[in-house]
Amino acid sequence: MPIKKSIVVFCGSLREHSFNGAIARSLAELAPEDMTFTVLDGLESIPHYDADIQASGFPAKVLEIADAIKNAQGVAFVTPEYNYSIPGVLKNAIDWLSRVSPAPFAEKPVVIQTASAGILGGVRAQYHLRQILVFLDAYPMNKPEVMVGSVQSKISADGKLTDEATRDFISNQLAAFSKFIDKMS
Amino acid sequence: MPIKKSIVVFCGSLREHSFNGAIARSLAELAPEDMTFTVLDGLESIPHYDADIQASGFPAKVLEIADAIKNAQGVAFVTPEYNYSIPGVLKNAIDWLSRVSPAPFAEKPVVIQTASAGILGGVRAQYHLRQILVFLDAYPMNKPEVMVGSVQSKISADGKLTDEATRDFISNQLAAFSKFIDKMS
Amino acid sequence: MPIKKSIVVFCGSLREHSFNGAIARSLAELAPEDMTFTVLDGLESIPHYDADIQASGFPAKVLEIADAIKNAQGVAFVTPEYNYSIPGVLKNAIDWLSRVSPAPFAEKPVVIQTASAGILGGVRAQYHLRQILVFLDAYPMNKPEVMVGSVQSKISADGKLTDEATRDFISNQLAAFSKFIDKMS
Amino acid sequence: MPIKKSIVVFCGSLREHSFNGAIARSLAELAPEDMTFTVLDGLESIPHYDADIQASGFPAKVLEIADAIKNAQGVAFVTPEYNYSIPGVLKNAIDWLSRVSPAPFAEKPVVIQTASAGILGGVRAQYHLRQILVFLDAYPMNKPEVMVGSVQSKISADGKLTDEATRDFISNQLAAFSKFIDKMS
Numbered sequence: 001m002p003i004k005k006s007i008v009v010f011c012g013s014l015r016e017h018s019f020n021g022a023i024a025r026s027l028a029e030l031a032p033e034d035m036t037f038t039v040l041d042g043l044e045s046i047p048h049y050d051a052d053i054q055a056s057g058f059p060a061k062v063l064e065i066a067d068a069i070k071n072a073q074g075v076a077f078v079t080p081e082y083n084y085s086i087p088g089v090l091k092n093a094i095d096w097l098s099r100v101s102p103a104p105f106a107e108k109p110v111v112i113q114t115a116s117a118g119i120l121g122g123v124r125a126q127y128h129l130r131q132i133l134v135f136l137d138a139y140p141m142n143k144p145e146v147m148v149g150s151v152q153s154k155i156s157a158d159g160k161l162t163d164e165a166t167r168d169f170i171s172n173q174l175a176a177f178s179k180f181i182d183k184m185s
Numbered sequence: 186m187p188i189k190k191s192i193v194v195f196c197g198s199l200r201e202h203s204f205n206g207a208i209a210r211s212l213a214e215l216a217p218e219d220m221t222f223t224v225l226d227g228l229e230s231i232p233h234y235d236a237d238i239q240a241s242g243f244p245a246k247v248l249e250i251a252d253a254i255k256n257a258q259g260v261a262f263v264t265p266e267y268n269y270s271i272p273g274v275l276k277n278a279i280d281w282l283s284r285v286s287p288a289p290f291a292e293k294p295v296v297i298q299t300a301s302a303g304i305l306g307g308v309r310a311q312y313h314l315r316q317i318l319v320f321l322d323a324y325p326m327n328k329p330e331v332m333v334g335s336v337q338s339k340i341s342a343d344g345k346l347t348d349e350a351t352r353d354f355i356s357n358q359l360a361a362f363s364k365f366i367d368k369m370s
Numbered sequence: 371m372p373i374k375k376s377i378v379v380f381c382g383s384l385r386e387h388s389f390n391g392a393i394a395r396s397l398a399e400l401a402p403e404d405m406t407f408t409v410l411d412g413l414e415s416i417p418h419y420d421a422d423i424q425a426s427g428f429p430a431k432v433l434e435i436a437d438a439i440k441n442a443q444g445v446a447f448v449t450p451e452y453n454y455s456i457p458g459v460l461k462n463a464i465d466w467l468s469r470v471s472p473a474p475f476a477e478k479p480v481v482i483q484t485a486s487a488g489i490l491g492g493v494r495a496q497y498h499l500r501q502i503l504v505f506l507d508a509y510p511m512n513k514p515e516v517m518v519g520s521v522q523s524k525i526s527a528d529g530k531l532t533d534e535a536t537r538d539f540i541s542n543q544l545a546a547f548s549k550f551i552d553k554m555s
Numbered sequence: 556m557p558i559k560k561s562i563v564v565f566c567g568s569l570r571e572h573s574f575n576g577a578i579a580r581s582l583a584e585l586a587p588e589d590m591t592f593t594v595l596d597g598l599e600s601i602p603h604y605d606a607d608i609q610a611s612g613f614p615a616k617v618l619e620i621a622d623a624i625k626n627a628q629g630v631a632f633v634t635p636e637y638n639y640s641i642p643g644v645l646k647n648a649i650d651w652l653s654r655v656s657p658a659p660f661a662e663k664p665v666v667i668q669t670a671s672a673g674i675l676g677g678v679r680a681q682y683h684l685r686q687i688l689v690f691l692d693a694y695p696m697n698k699p700e701v702m703v704g705s706v707q708s709k710i711s712a713d714g715k716l717t718d719e720a721t722r723d724f725i726s727n728q729l730a731a732f733s734k735f736i737d738k739m740s
Binding site for chain 1: 198199200201228229231232233234235236237267268269270271272273274275276277278279280283309313316317319320321
């Protein structure tokens, strides 16, 4: 029996009925059977990065996430675009995690989905995130890229990703990601 | 008597003895006489952006900063580079401020200084910030750009920017910024 | 009678029936009456930048364009996105022009339109171009931004921009650009 | 006997005594014994991309380079930064190559060196190139990154890379790249 590929999922949006949260929760049902997904919670509880805080110890949540990444075979980022970049809350989690040793993201395969109400689907955030991932030494898969535009029309009232075309895009991306993880291992 | 040009200063680093904080505090003495500077505090008290929080009201600190920007003639960003981009804490403040109406940054002249311990002086963060400023409709001055490398050797033990070359670079930049504000008004 | 605002237009696509070329030619009829537009030709005749060539003299076409920019009140870039950035031919023209003294682009107001067959309308090219413009010391207007997706359905067989919504977007942008030129003068 | 890893090298500078050219030629002596390097010539002979030219056939040089890449185990880009991005001549070669089928860069491991006379070593060009490589589906190694500042002081009059520290940086990078190629194969 093949070992499951466990994926840690960052969601860049905090609100309860977040569209990106709905996508994050949908990954498991859209992925190949050999993948499992754990959507991180508690990003909002991490204080803004401050080296003085770090000097007296990393927040427990940061260490918990670092461990989760270290034990995972891959990382997914599901995020809206705020101000043509990634949300501050997501960047802050990364800022903390980048200080943990050994580096939790090092050589981890990464997959990205962005979603927005506009037509562009958060595309601008993707390349900022990719530049950040160079420093983290993580490897985002190139293709297929997933940007979900007009996301409000693709999520049901009870928070399910219902748009068939988007479901197919993500299924294809996750199938490719499973192979990418194999390649990068 | 000409009216003073008041500049609101964002500092991207929170630690007490921050090098970027030292630079932020030095701007007033390096600038033309017609400029005044107010370094913002309390960025660490702003919660991570969450539309559910916004629905019950903006944090007071966000509204306070929005007002400060609205009443200022310009904005300065003094920031380290974290993970090849701007710090999460700075991005989070921007994420909140971008939701305030009327848009506080709209058409504001902006000046940028980045500083880092490495040789590159935080340069990668500058173009991420500039892309963000397009959405905010703010106008960062193009030249001269200021990136302070090896910053730890340029700040005294009591937190003063002592490196003469850097002081000159910033003086020249702020003199240009004073004219840029006139042009953009 | 107010002086006309003359705009020099770079088109990033060389093929005869270029969609971007069609947009470039449409600017005049969509703009306020006080603007005139000159679409540059001959970018394909400029050799690839080589400092050894420069040492024996700038190509005549480069000097001609530099003069045209110097005498204009603004610059427009109308371009497809190639490989998530601006076309090489457009970058090459810029590489030559950036060596001419005095700097032709310095402090020039700039307006950008991108167009592509895909849904994203060439958006990725816009921020690469904006980063390039920082070095050139040119000032691209922030808003409104124009990205024309599915451009093949918006241009008629005889090379006219016929899509009404796109025509309105560009008209609004050029009206804003006229005011931006006034502000930056 | 292990099979040699052959690397195709793009140089972004055309002048005869190019510093980047000197670095490109130095790669072979700095690399592990199992790597060979072929520095491409003739980029200046490739016409500016024009779909009408493509319609009557790709330039022979483009097809020759596409073949060289297809048969190589990796690609190196050694380039100056022009106007905060990659040179037009390099972008143009990429614009042509991206149209060749099958895609020559697909899944190729890539290593990047930039060099400039200034202190920043061409760093801004690296992230533009990395964004371009996403579209090409190539995989640039993350670390170590090599930016060579003050390059004019590191190359001898006869065009040799003589700076020991830089030679060490590049040796380490190429040793890592050899392993990266193994991983990505």
